[in-house]
Amino acid sequence: MxxxxxxxxxxxxxxxxxxxxxxxxxxxxxxxxxxxxxxxxxxxxxxxxxxxxxxxxxxxxxxxxxxxxxxxxxxxxxxxxxxxxxxxxxxxxxxxxxxTDGPGFIESLKEDAKFNPKGKNCVILGAGGAGRAVAVMLKKNNAKKITIHDAIAEKAKSLASFVEGNISNNLQKEISTADLLVNASPIGMHPNINDCPLPDNIKLHNKIVLYDLVYNPYETKLLKLAKNFKAKAISGLxxxxxxxxxxxxxxxxxxxxxxxxxxxxxxxxxx
Missing domain, CATH: 3.40.50.10860 (Leucine Dehydrogenase, chain A, domain 1)
Known part of the structure; x- marks a missing residue:
């Protein structure tokens, strides 16, 4: 065996x-x-x-x-x-x-969300290891614009520089024109299921695709929020x-x- x-x-x-x-x-x-x-x-x-x-x-x-x-x-x-x-x-x-994290993300994005990032505006929450994998794969798949948001500004700046992207100075503004929003942070993961990576005052539009890498719980607070705004919400499972x-x-x-x-x-x- x-x-x-x-x-x-x-x-x-x-x-x-x-x-x-x-x-x-x-x-x-x-x-x-x-x-x-x-x-x-x-x-x-x-x-x-x-x-x-x-x-x-x-x-x-x-x-x-x-x-x-x-x-x-x-x-x-x-x-x-x-x-x-x-x-x-x-x-x-x-x-x-x-x-296999990066390719696994892109496969899921294309097959589960039916979303092709080519020519699209993408916002990533979190500039850690998962955020880097997501950003690299979005760039390889010809995303038009990649914007990084992280509580630690230097991490966001470093990743944005690596993928020739941008840092978020106005998250609401970036999300308002985004086609894809990815949560690559662990915020909202079990046992902290009542946490959300987006500030309370942020609004989503119903054409955005929200992909939450967190898969436990199966429906995170962020996914519930996306559904409230009639946006497509995809679990990281x-x-x-x-x-x-x-x-x-x-x-x-x-x-x-x-x-x-x-x-x-x-x-x-x-x-």
């Missing part, structure tokens, strides 16, 4: 095992997906152990997505550009790092499943049963 792990700290409740194990069972693959809590001080030591033959690879989550880069043998160009790795394939002891499906193929070499993974993820989330 091959093992795939999710490493992070703290891990808490993750729906990834349910999602991946359902896919292994569906395709009758002798794989198992497990949680592996790894503290930052133990990361280097633990990575060496994950080179063992029984590990097909591992997913990486907070706080290791950036810290893991120098510990790997090879990194794809996209992962290097985004500056974060969330999937690592063990190729006979050689660890190769990928980023689609991105979670699609990045997982891309990682599944990297680990197993087989096409992922995305619908099976989505059903298992939704059931685990709502359980």
């Amino acid at each position: 091959k093992t795939v792990a999710l490493i992070g700290y703290p891990l808490g409740h993750s729906i990834s095992p349910a999602m991946h194990n359902a896919a292994y069972k569906h395709l009758n693959i002798d794989f198992e997906y497990v949680l592996l809590e790894v503290s930052p001080e133990n990361l280097t030591k633990k990575i060496d152990g994950l080179r063992a033959a029984n590990f097909a690879g591992f997913n990486v989550t907070i706080p290791h997505k950036e810290a893991i880069l120098p510990l790997l043998d090879e990194i794809t160009d996209l992962a290097r550009e985004i500056g974060a790795v969330n999937a690592v394939c063990n190729q006979g002891g050689k660890l190769v790092g990928y980023n 689609g991105m979670l499943v699609r990045q997982g499906a891309l990682a599944f193929t990297i680990f197993t070499g087989k096409p992922a049963p995305t619908n099976v993974m989505l059903k298992a993820a939704k059931e685990a989330l709502l359980a």
